[in-house]
Amino acid sequence: xxxxxxxxxxxxxxxxxxxxxxxxxxxxxxxxxxxxxxxxxxxxxxxxxxxxxxxxxxxxxxxxxxxxxxxxxxxxxxxxxxxxxxxxxxxxxxxxxxxxxxxxxxxxxxxxxxxxxxxxxxxxxxxxxxxxxxxxxxxxxxxxxxxxxxxxxxxxxxxxxxxxxxxxxxxxxxxxxxxxxxxxxxxxxxxxxxxxxxxxxxxxxxxxxxxxxxxxxxxxxxxxxxxxxxxxxxxxxxxxxxxxxxxxxxxxxxxxxxxxxxxxxxxxxxxxxxxxxxxxxxxxxxxxxxxxxxxxxxxxxxxxxxxxxxxxxxxxxxxxxxxxxxxxxxxxxxxxxxxxxxxxxxxx
Amino acid sequence: xxxxxxxxxxxxxxxxxxxxxxxxxxxxxxxxxxxxxxxxxxxxxxxxxxxxxxxxxxxxxxxxxxxxxxxxxxxxxxxxxxxxxxxxxxxxxxxxxxxxxxxxxxxxxxxxxxxxxxxxxxxxxxxxxxxxxxxxxxxxxxxxxxxxxxxxxxxxxxxxxxxxxxxxxxxxxxxxxxxxxxxxxxxxxxxxxxxxxxxxxxxxxxxxxxxxxxxxxxxxxxxxxxxxxxxxxxxxxxxxxxxxxxxxxxxxxxxxxxxxxxxxxxxxxxxxxxxxxxxxxxxxxxxxxxxxxxxxxxxxxxxxxxxxxxxxxxxxxxxxxx
Ligand SMILES: Cc1ncc(C[n+]2csc(CCOP(=O)(O)OP(=O)(O)O)c2C)c(N)n1
Ligand SMILES: [Mg+2]
Numbered sequence: 266x267x268x269x270x271x272x273x274x275x276x277x278x279x280x281x282x283x284x285x286x287x288x289x290x291x292x293x294x295x296x297x298x299x300x301x302x303x304x305x306x307x308x309x310x311x312x313x314x315x316x317x318x319x320x321x322x323x324x325x326x327x328x329x330x331x332x333x334x335x336x337x338x339x340x341x342x343x344x345x346x347x348x349x350x351x352x353x354x355x356x357x358x359x360x361x362x363x364x365x366x367x368x369x370x371x372x373x374x375x376x377x378x379x380x381x382x383x384x385x386x387x388x389x390x391x392x393x394x395x396x397x398x399x400x401x402x403x404x405x406x407x408x409x410x411x412x413x414x415x416x417x418x419x420x421x422x423x424x425x426x427x428x429x430x431x432x433x434x435x436x437x438x439x440x441x442x443x444x445x446x447x448x449x450x451x452x453x454x455x456x457x458x459x460x461x462x463x464x465x466x467x468x469x470x471x472x473x474x475x476x477x478x479x480x481x482x483x484x485x486x487x488x489x490x491x492x493x494x495x496x497x498x499x500x501x502x503x504x505x506x507x508x509x510x511x512x513x514x515x516x517x518x519x520x521x522x523x524x525x526x527x528x529x530x531x532x533x534x535x536x537x538x539x540x541x542x543x544x545x546x547x548x549x550x551x552x553x554x555x556x557x558x559x560x561x562x563x564x565x566x567x568x569x570x571x572x573x574x575x576x577x578x579x580x581x582x583x584x585x586x587x588x589x590x591x592x593x594x595x596x597x598x599x600x601x602x603x604x605x606x607x608x609x610x611x612x613x
Numbered sequence: 614x615x616x617x618x619x620x621x622x623x624x625x626x627x628x629x630x631x632x633x634x635x636x637x638x639x640x641x642x643x644x645x646x647x648x649x650x651x652x653x654x655x656x657x658x659x660x661x662x663x664x665x666x667x668x669x670x671x672x673x674x675x676x677x678x679x680x681x682x683x684x685x686x687x688x689x690x691x692x693x694x695x696x697x698x699x700x701x702x703x704x705x706x707x708x709x710x711x712x713x714x715x716x717x718x719x720x721x722x723x724x725x726x727x728x729x730x731x732x733x734x735x736x737x738x739x740x741x742x743x744x745x746x747x748x749x750x751x752x753x754x755x756x757x758x759x760x761x762x763x764x765x766x767x768x769x770x771x772x773x774x775x776x777x778x779x780x781x782x783x784x785x786x787x788x789x790x791x792x793x794x795x796x797x798x799x800x801x802x803x804x805x806x807x808x809x810x811x812x813x814x815x816x817x818x819x820x821x822x823x824x825x826x827x828x829x830x831x832x833x834x835x836x837x838x839x840x841x842x843x844x845x846x847x848x849x850x851x852x853x854x855x856x857x858x859x860x861x862x863x864x865x866x867x868x869x870x871x872x873x874x875x876x877x878x879x880x881x882x883x884x885x886x887x888x889x890x891x892x893x894x895x896x897x898x899x900x901x902x903x904x905x906x907x908x909x910x911x912x913x914x915x916x917x918x919x920x921x922x923x924x925x926x927x928x929x930x931x932x933x934x935x
Contacts, residue, residue: 291747317747323777328736328770335677335740338725341747343740358767362730363737371718371726372709373928407929431931 268451272443275417276306276382279424280344282453284314287342290428291318293329294346294382303346304384304443326355330381334364337377342428347383350437351394356381357402364433365408379433380424385476385527386440387575390566397564398476398528403435404505404537410458411505413437413527415479417447419502422456429455439477439527461508463515467495470521470585473512475501475534478525478557484578484607485585488598494589504534512538513545516552521588525576526558533558555588557581578604624895626824627887629664632903633684634884636693639907640683640700641861648915650702651713656684658855661883662787663688665827666755669835675723675745677738678757680715681787682727685757690722693906697914704920705913711920711928731792732758732765735784739771742780742844753838754782760849761792763806772845776813779843783834784810786847788819789854794869810847817847824883853878 270278284290292310294303298321302308311319322329326347333343347353353360364377386396403409410432414423420438427434464479465486474482479500486496497515501507516522522542524535535556546552557576564574583597637655644653656663667676667688678685686696692707699706700714707719718726725741728734738756745752762768763786775782786806790797797804810817820826827850834846853875857864865872888896
């Protein structure tokens with residue numbers, strides 16, 4: 266497992282290998298066949314598989330989501346790609362009222378093997394409508410699966426698993442993670458729902474980092490280590506269904522849970538994780554909790570405001586440190602330049 | 614009427630029309646007893662469109678409809694017993710008691726699930742047609758929806774994509790002129806649904822309230838699609854709902870329409886027109902057979918058990934995968 270490649274390459278390779286393996290897999294979405302090829306994640310697919318299996322669509326998110334569902338009903342395995350998760354708001358009716366419910370409301374007779382890929386943004390002033398991490402909307406709804414892989418290795422395995430899954434899967438990619446490199450086997454493999462990953466063991470505090478915040482949590486781990494605090498870092502990978510057991514066992518050990526989300530905390534993934542851990546532990550373990558996420562405002566574009574909008578490694582480390590201390594210590598680590606280049610090392 | 618039909622065909626058409634009419638009359642009769650467990654949007658008065666279109670289709674052809682799909686379901690060959698059981702909320706229903714009247718489905722006759730959210734199955738039918746074309750299957754897809762659905766953005770998005778990709782799909786707009794209690798002219802800047810479809814470059818026409826006209830025009834179109842003509846095609850079929858929007862009764866007391874407005878539609882009633890062309894003895898036989906079938910279906914629904922409690926948690930996800 267020595268080959269290292271980028272998250273983009275991992276997504277592209279998963280798509281290509283699955284399309285080669287199964288002729289029912291098709292990939293479409295706005296601009297998937299254009300020169301930029303969705304950051305390169307769809308590069309080369311149209312040349313290899315033709316315009317009927319790989320095509321750019323009209324600007325019709327609502328109808329194209331319905332089209333994808335119709336294809337899935339007919340036995341295809343569509344992968345519908347959106348360059349921004351924000352644009353999924355135009356697909357909500359089809360995703361929430363139809364894709365999620367069809368198997369149930371038709372008495373188990375149909376299935377909707379659909380993958381919806383969408384990207385979250387950050388930085389470069391992407392602002393209010395080009396950056397939102399809205400996956401908690403979909404976690405709320407039974408019948409949908411949600412995955413937000415943070416490493417190239419998981420990106421490939423999760424996309425393969427999502428394509429093979431017989432149910433609708435929201436596959437969430439953070440654009441900063443696209444630049445990450447890491448070990449990715451050339452062979453095809455699946456990372457299925459059901460297993461969160463303990464990325465870093467530690468005994469003092471459990472930090473769950475979602476999507477891009479996994480990277481910031483890993484950086485925070487180093488800041489905390491400098492203070493002698495051992496953080497256990499968990500990547501949930503699949504948000505729905507969620508492997509809560511792995512997180513609960515960790516908190517049983519550490520007694521402290523910090524969930525750092527790449528979204529708002531109110532009614533968000535972090536609220537869900539904390540609530541479920543608290544319910545599981547309330548009779549036997551005293552535990553302390555903290556959530557971090559987007560500031561409860563709209564994402565601004567000025568760099569100084571944006572900086573305050575997002576949690577980062579230092580604010581995460583500070584929050585985790587205070588959880589361990591059991592008080593507001595006021596500690597904030599000095600920036601460490603070496604951590605900026607942090608990449609996923611693996612093997613996992 | 615240009616074509617001639619055999620007596621056997623006329624009998625068959627009548628049988629289909631009368632059967633649907635009688636099933637829904639029986640649904641309306643039973644409804645106040647509260648045995649039917651979901652709201653019913655009756656097609657009474659509109660049966661001719663579904664029957665005429667489905668008479669042009671093969672068993673393998675696929676239809677998508679709306680919450681007002683009792684007629685479509687039966688016309689395409691959907692099972693009557695499991696339909697009534699579904700209306701009763703029973704575990705033997707076509708959706709195991711999880712669907713109700715608004716989400717009828719019958720995969721063996723390729724009635725894809727109906728939806729209660731206006732317009733939502735239109736793009737799904739288009740997607741199905743894309744798959745059919747990709748796999749070069751000799752299948753035609755038909756999408757049924759009301760005049761109100763043509764006001765949804767997804768309608769235009771769907772037509773555009775179907776036309777762009779030249780898909781083997783026929784759009785059937787059942788224009789009964791009303792969305793709930795509001796007339797088309799109070800909702801649409803121009804009452805020109807077929808014209809609006811035509812701007813996407815697809816053949817589109819309006820067909821009067823005439824069973825045979827629908828049969829012929831849709832029949833020619835489906836034949837052409839089977840011979841390889843490029844789709845899509847669009848028909849706006851004029852029709853009229855006799856009962857209230859939802860529920861078993863008439864609704865003239867609400868004042869949004871009058872019996873005078875309805876009278877010409879009643880006078881053209883396809884069930885009566887076709888019935889008059891069937892000899893009395895044969896007609897009596899058809900009707901008594903249907904009465905028996907309906908009795909059996911309602912008995913089946915009455916006697917069927919509720920779904921098991923454990924069903925609440927079944928069918929959220931399909932296990933396994935490709
Ligand atoms: C998206 C959506 N908006 C509103 C409604 C409420 N509603 C139910 S039926 C209906 C009227 C639809 O009219 P039309 O498409 O002409 O069908 P018809 O009932 O006449 O068969 C409306 C507005 C709905 N079900 N879905
Ligand atoms: Mg109408």
